[in-house]
Amino acid sequence: MSMVFYGLCLREDGKRNQGLRWAAIGFGLGLANNHLTMLMFAPFLLLLWPEGWLVKKIVSKKKPVSSKVNWKDLIGKEAKHFGIIVGAILLLFYGWMYFRAGSELPFAFGSPDTLDRLLYHLSGGAWIKNTQAAVKGIVGMRLPYFLRISFEQFFLCIVFLVLGVIYLITSKRHRLWVAMVFYFLFLFIYQLRIDQTADTDAYLCTPFFLLSALLPFGMARLCTWYKHVYFALPVFVLGQFFVHFDKTDLRDFDLSTALLRDLDQSAQKGSVVLIADWTNIINYNYARVHDGFRKDLCVLNYDLKFTHHDLFRRNYPEIYQAISVSYDRYITLLGQYHPEEIYNTGCTLDQPDLIASYLDVIRALQNYCKNKNVPFIADPKAYVFLSQQGVFPVAHISGSYVSDRPGIGNDEFLKLEHQWLNNKHVKMDPSASDKLVDLEAALDFQRRYWQQLNDLPRAEKAEGKYREIKRMQNQMKKKMKFLFRPA
Numbered sequence: 001m002s003m004v005f006y007g008l009c010l011r012e013d014g015k016r017n018q019g020l021r022w023a024a025i026g027f028g029l030g031l032a033n034n035h036l037t038m039l040m041f042a043p044f045l046l047l048l049w050p051e052g053w054l055v056k057k058i059v060s061k062k063k064p065v066s067s068k069v070n071w072k073d074l075i076g077k078e079a080k081h082f083g084i085i086v087g088a089i090l091l092l093f094y095g096w097m098y099f100r101a102g103s104e105l106p107f108a109f110g111s112p113d114t115l116d117r118l119l120y121h122l123s124g125g126a127w128i129k130n131t132q133a134a135v136k137g138i139v140g141m142r143l144p145y146f147l148r149i150s151f152e153q154f155f156l157c158i159v160f161l162v163l164g165v166i167y168l169i170t171s172k173r174h175r176l177w178v179a180m181v182f183y184f185l186f187l188f189i190y191q192l193r194i195d196q197t198a199d200t201d202a203y204l205c206t207p208f209f210l211l212s213a214l215l216p217f218g219m220a221r222l223c224t225w226y227k228h229v230y231f232a233l234p235v236f237v238l239g240q241f242f243v244h245f246d247k248t249d250l251r252d253f254d255l256s257t258a259l260l261r262d263l264d265q266s267a268q269k270g271s272v273v274l275i276a277d278w279t280n281i282i283n284y285n286y287a288r289v290h291d292g293f294r295k296d297l298c299v300l301n302y303d304l305k306f307t308h309h310d311l312f313r314r315n316y317p318e319i320y321q322a323i324s325v326s327y328d329r330y331i332t333l334l335g336q337y338h339p340e341e342i343y344n345t346g347c348t349l350d351q352p353d354l355i356a357s358y359l360d361v362i363r364a365l366q367n368y369c370k371n372k373n374v375p376f377i378a379d380p381k382a383y384v385f386l387s388q389q390g391v392f393p394v395a396h397i398s399g400s401y402v403s404d405r406p407g408i409g410n411d412e413f414l415k416l417e418h419q420w421l422n423n424k425h426v427k428m429d430p431s432a433s434d435k436l437v438d439l440e441a442a443l444d445f446q447r448r449y450w451q452q453l454n455d456l457p458r459a460e461k462a463e464g465k466y467r468e469i470k471r472m473q474n475q476m477k478k479k480m481k482f483l484f485r486p487a
Contacts, residue, residue: 001026001038001206004045005213012054016078024082028089034122037187037206044179049078053175094118106289107282108308111343126344135195141482142192142200145430148479149201150188152244153208156236160218161211167221168214180210201430247428252419255435256283261417264294265409266399270374272298272319272365273401276381277438278345281306288315302382303347304361305331322371323364330357355389362391366404376404380441397449400442414446414461416468427475433483436476440469 003026010019027045030038101113110126112118120126154161168177184207191203219233259280267273275281281301287293298316305312309331313320320327333354335342349355369376375398378386383402386392398407416439426432447462477484 001030001041001209003027003029004041008048009054012051020078020081021085024085025089027082028086031086032089032093034124035206036124037203040187040190041183041206044183047175047179050175053173053179094122097121104314107285107306108311109344111308117340117343120340125340126346131194135193138195138482139192141485145480145482146188146192146201146204149428150204150208154211154240155243156240157215157218157233160215160222160233160236163218163221164214164216165218167217177214180214183207184211246424248425250423250425253423253425254419255279258418258420259283260287260293262400262409262413263297263299265412266401266407267294267297267377268375268398268408269296270372271377271403272300272369272374274300274302274378274382274386276302276379276385277434279435280379301345302378302385303345304358305342305347307343307345309334309342319365319368322368323361326357326360326364330354330361333357359389359391362386362389366391369404375407377401377407380438380445384441395445397446400439402445410446410458413442414458414465416465421472427472427479430480430483433473433476433480436469436473440466440473443469 004023005026007019007021007023007026010016010022013019023045027038030041097112098118101108101111101118110117110121112121124131151158165177165181168174184204187203187207191200194200194203215233215237219230222229222232259277260283263273263280263284275284278301281299284293284297284299285306288295288299298319300306300312304327312327313324331342333351334347337351337354338348341347347358349358366376377398378392379401383392383395387395392402392404394404396403396406397410399409399413401407418439420426426436443462443466447459447466450456450459450462473484
């Protein structure tokens with residue numbers, strides 16, 4: 001977005017060819033990242049393309065240069081050159097993606113090695129359901145949170161934002177402030193209706209950036225009144241930085257380390273582990289590939305295939321051989337009912353024979369564990385799902401996990417040595433709610449388990465940690481009610 005605006009400014013300064021190249025390269029790079037917010041900026045880019053939005057050139061005091069829009073430029077040579085540059089960038093990046101997808105990669109997400117799957121990836125197919133689903137009352141629930149983070153984004157500098165809009169209106173540069181303000185409002189309203197706990201604030205990154213570009217115009221308006229206040233904006237920006245620093249300081253945000261430490265302390269050698277938490281499973285896979293972390297384990301997403309159906313065979317060839325018949329049948333049926341899901345995360349078990357085949361794989365894994373005398377383990381969410389299906393009848397606690405035999409790491413887990421729980425950012429971040437729910441469930445299992453065994457010291461410790469997590473959730477609920485609404 002910076003490159004796009006830099007190119008537009010160069011065009012305003014008379015360097016048309018150079019400006020066009022900068023704007024086209026910036027726009028192409030934005031689209032090459034499958035950046036929906038850049039695509040949504042396209043209509044506003046058309047609004048700013050004609051000259052006269054940044055400066056107002058005066059030939060004489062009586063006769064200013066006409067600011068009438070010359071829309072022919074939009075379909076002339078500039079548009080063709082712009083399209084050629086953008087197209088070349090997209091061909092370079094997505095062509096390289098298409099080429100690399102044919103290799104055996106560690107994660108192979110989406111595997112866009114055919115034209116159909118490439119188009120599915122480009123269209124955001126794996127996430128499009130999040131934007132299409134309609135949830136009653138979700139806009140009203142999310143509005144207070146996003147109004148607050150919008151206010152905090154500018155905070156001390158709001159006065160410059162308002163003055164910037166006023167300055168552009170009074171100087172009759174309407175296309176500039178309209179593009180910036182309405183682009184923000186467009187994406188702000190768009191993301192309010194998306195029902196997910198994380199990532200939606202990312203839609204506001206580029207709108208916030210464009211609104212920030214109004215601040216220097218606000219300072220310009222202030223300087224027309226008081227010549228020597230040009231230092232005010234930097235002072236306010238620095239002041240805002242110091243006020244909000246503790247909310248964005250992630251130096252002690254040890255989430256990845258904590259998740260892997262819990263897994264390491266909870267899983268005995270050779271265990272087969274099913275994990276529903278996507279953050280946890282991607283952390284393990286990265287650590288396994290990059291650092292050789294706990295290669296003795298078989299850690300699976302509870303859809304069994306993670307990001308590609310063939311990863312099971314590649315990562316765990318011995319276990320795959322033992323369960324290949326049931327696993328291949330499950331993948332075949334999933335491919336018939338939901339072809340895109342065998343190359344992406346998730347599985348929709350909406351057919352009787354499909355869920356039966358899935359449960360057959362679970363039983364095959366459990367038989368493998370019994371034959372090899374190794375534990376079969378699941379995180380709380382995966383355990384609840386499997387127990388509801390009647391395929392996890394015996395449950396023991398193993399740290400933050402549930403095991404089919406007495407586990408390990410319980411005392412270590414009850415220490416709850418997670419630094420990130422004390423980080424102020426946690427109470428402001430919607431994605432943290434998922435991790436708190438996982439910890440709540442694990443500690444709930446812990447306290448009930450030790451109560452049944454009449455181990456009062458451990459039960460009391462688990463109860464105290466459980467209440468601590470519940471207090472954090474109540475604090476988050478006050479600021480982000482949409483995370484804790486009834487199902």
